[in-house]
Amino acid sequence: MTATVDWAPVLDADPLLQITQDLFATMIDDEPGYVSHWEGERPELEDARHTWVDVADEQIVRVVIGTGRETGEAITRALLRMAPGEEVTDEDFVDAVGEVANVVCGNVKSLVTHPGTLTIPVVADAPPPLGDGERLVDACLSWRGAPLTVSLWVLP
Amino acid sequence: MKALVIDDSRVMRRIVGTILKDVGFEVVEAGDGQEALMRLEQHPDVRLCCIDWNMPVMNGYEFIVAARAKPEYRDITLMMITTEGEQDQIVRALAAGAHEYVIKPFTADVIIDKLDYLGLLDQEVSV
Numbered sequence: 573m574t575a576t577v578d579w580a581p582v583l584d585a586d587p588l589l590q591i592t593q594d595l596f597a598t599m600i601d602d603e604p605g606y607v608s609h610w611e612g613e614r615p616e617l618e619d620a621r622h623t624w625v626d627v628a629d630e631q632i633v634r635v636v637i638g639t640g641r642e643t644g645e646a647i648t649r650a651l652l653r654m655a656p657g658e659e660v661t662d663e664d665f666v667d668a669v670g671e672v673a674n675v676v677c678g679n680v681k682s683l684v685t686h687p688g689t690l691t692i693p694v695v696a697d698a699p700p701p702l703g704d705g706e707r708l709v710d711a712c713l714s715w716r717g718a719p720l721t722v723s724l725w726v727l728p
Numbered sequence: 729m730k731a732l733v734i735d736d737s738r739v740m741r742r743i744v745g746t747i748l749k750d751v752g753f754e755v756v757e758a759g760d761g762q763e764a765l766m767r768l769e770q771h772p773d774v775r776l777c778c779i780d781w782n783m784p785v786m787n788g789y790e791f792i793v794a795a796r797a798k799p800e801y802r803d804i805t806l807m808m809i810t811t812e813g814e815q816d817q818i819v820r821a822l823a824a825g826a827h828e829y830v831i832k833p834f835t836a837d838v839i840i841d842k843l844d845y846l847g848l849l850d851q852e853v854s855v
Contacts, residue, residue, distance in 0.1 A: 598833040599743070651739060653746070667739040674737070674782075675832045678811020682831075685814055690782045692736070 577633075579726075581683040585609065585711035588722045591679040592713055595672065600650045607720075610712040615719045618642065623669045623695045625677035629688030631726055635677035636700060637669065638721035644669045646718070666695045680724060704728055729848065730754045730773050734764040734791065735780035735809075740832075744778050744809060747836045751843065752850050761786030765794060774804060776848055778839075779826070781810035781817070789821060796825035805846055809834070 581587055589609060597604035619641040627633040639647065645660040648668035654660070670693030678690055694700065705727040713720045731753040733744045738759075745755040756771055758764035760783040768774055777795070779788040786794070788808060795801045806826045812818075813831040821829060828842045843849050 595833040598835045602835075652742060663738070667737055671737050671739045675811050678782075678832065679813065681811075682813035690811065692782070692784060 577631075577684050577687075579684055579708060582680055582709060582724060585709055587683060588676070588680070588709055588711045588724065589713060591676050592720070592722060594679075595675050596715060599675075600647060607713055607715050610714045610719055614712045617719060617721070621665075621669065621695060621697060622699045623673040623693055624700045625670075625673045625693045626691040626727075627677060627681045627688040628691055631728065633677075633680070633684075633688065634700065634702070634705070634725040634727055635673060635680055636721075636723045636725065637673045637676065638699075638723075639669065640718065641665075643715065643718040643720065646716070647672060666693075669693075670695055676722060702727065729775050729850075730756065730771060731776040731778060732756050732758060732764060732767055732771065732774045733778045734758045734761065734783070734788065735778075736760055736783040737780070740780065740809075744839070747839050748776075748778070750836070751840060760784055761788060761791030761794065764791055768795070768801060768804075772800075776805045776807065776843075776846075778807050778809050781808060781812045781821070789824060792821060792824045792826055805848060807842060807846075809839075 593607045596607045617638050617640045621644050622638050624634050624636045648660045648664050651668045673693045705725040707725050709724040711722045731748045733741045735741045736759050741757045748755050756767055758767045762785045781788040807828040808821050808826045809830045811832045818829050
């Protein structure tokens with residue numbers, strides 16, 4: 573790991589939970605209380621979508637967010653103030669969940685004062701390539717009862 | 729009053745644009761700094777730019793530098809709205825000519841408070 577980055581502020585799941593809670597409370601739910609640690613056995617994501625943003629420098633820091641498609645659509649509707657049941661286009665979906673990952677990664681970057689730059693979000697059906705990366709944190713959260721995973725990786 | 733929202737994320741343009749429209753702004757949009765410079769030429773009556781930092785082609789910091797280099801844009805208020813929350817990034821943006829800095833995530837009230845502080849709200853919607 574680079575000497576310039578102090579990872580201590582993000583070495584457990586609580587900071588990722590806090591960042592996610594702040595994001596959802598301000599921009600998605602308009603009030604706090606809907607994001608918490610997942611209680612019980614970690615569930616499989618149904619029709620999973622993976623979104624990631626990197627902080628690019630000598631080493632890459634990658635924040636990966638996993639949701640089911642249906643949960644991602646609910647996030648999109650809430651973020652865009654769409655009507656319940658209103659169709660979510662792929663463009664809306666990619667833009668909305670990408671912005672969620674962007675905000676989480678940007679706040680992680682601030683916590684560790686990483687000198688790199690944020691990349692443009694990527695959204696895919698498959699998890700990102702992580703190679704020999706080291707997983708620093710892997711949090712399974714609950715948003716309104718639906719699973720939402722947030723993990724933090726350092727890639728060589 | 730006209731505002732230019734500069735962000736590569738359509739979602740963020742929509743969110744910020746809606747907040748601005750709700751307090752009486754007419755809104756035009758650009759997806760990066762270079763497009764924003766073109767929009768300013770097309771809309772010389774823009775009085776506020778809300779600018780993301782991380783964008784392809786030309787980022788928000790580069791846009792601020794470019795806009796501040798043009799005397800005809802000296803009356804435009806520049807407000808960064810970005811996930812880049814580190815102190816040195818904020819200082820860098822303000823030193824380059826940004827007037828205000830908002831870190832994502834934000835509420836509509838945060839944006840409106842900044843606009844009020846900057847004197848950009850009409851009296852009837854001022855908080």
